[in-house]
Amino acid sequence: AGDPVAGKAKAAICAACHGADGIAMIPGYPNLKGQNEQYLVSALKAYKNKQRNGGMSMVMQPQAALLSDDDMANVAAYFSQLK
Amino acid sequence: AGDPVAGKAKAAICAACHGADGIAMIPGYPNLKGQNEQYLVSALKAYKNKQRNGGMSMVMQPQAALLSDDDMANVAAYFSQLK
Numbered sequence: 001a002g003d004p005v006a007g008k009a010k011a012a013i014c015a016a017c018h019g020a021d022g023i024a025m026i027p028g029y030p031n032l033k034g035q036n037e038q039y040l041v042s043a044l045k046a047y048k049n050k051q052r053n054g055g056m057s058m059v060m061q062p063q064a065a066l067l068s069d070d071d072m073a074n075v076a077a078y079f080s081q082l083k
Numbered sequence: 084a085g086d087p088v089a090g091k092a093k094a095a096i097c098a099a100c101h102g103a104d105g106i107a108m109i110p111g112y113p114n115l116k117g118q119n120e121q122y123l124v125s126a127l128k129a130y131k132n133k134q135r136n137g138g139m140s141m142v143m144q145p146q147a148a149l150l151s152d153d154d155m156a157n158v159a160a161y162f163s164q165l166k
Contacts, residue, residue, distance in 0.1 A: 028119070030119060035113060036114060038110040039107070039112055046136065046140070049137060051136040051138075052140075
C-alpha cells in the first residue's frame with residue numbers, strides 16, 4: 001500500500017480538477033474521495049499506458065505519465081483515505 | 084439527466100461487483116456511490132466504444148455494450164444520487 005502523506009504532497013496538481021477534498025470541481029470528472037486504492041492505481045496505470053482512452057483521457061494521460069509506480073501508489077493511498 | 088428509478092432496475096447486475104449501495108465488493112473495482120453522473124456516463128460510453136482498456140475493462144466492456152444511451156443515463160443517475 002502507498003504512503004498517504006507522500007501522496008498528499010504529490011496530489012496538489014490533482015486537486016485542480018478533482019478537488020482538495022477529492023470532490024471534483026467539474027461534473028465530468030470523477031470524485032476520488034474514499035475511492036478504492038487498488039482501483040485508483042489500476043486507473044492511473046491504464047492512463048499512463050494509453051490503454052484508457054475516451055472521455056477526458058486526453059487530460060489524464062499526460063498527468064499519469066508524470067507519475068512513477070510509487071507516486072501512483074502514494075496518490076491512490078491519499079485519496080482512498082479521505083473521508 | 085437520467086431517471087434514477089429506471090436506473091435502479093437496470094443496475095441490479097452492476098451491484099454484483101459495485102455493491103447494491105454503490106460500495107464495491109472488491110478493492111479493484113470502483114465505488115460508484117455519489118459519483119458524478121456526467122462522469123459515469125462518459126466512462127460507460129468509453130467502455131462500450133472499447134476506448135477504455137486496461138484494468139478490469141474486459142469485464143466492463145461487455146456490460147456496457149448491453150446498455151443503450153438511455154440506460155447509461157439512468158444507471159448513472161441512480162448511482163450518483165446514492166448517499
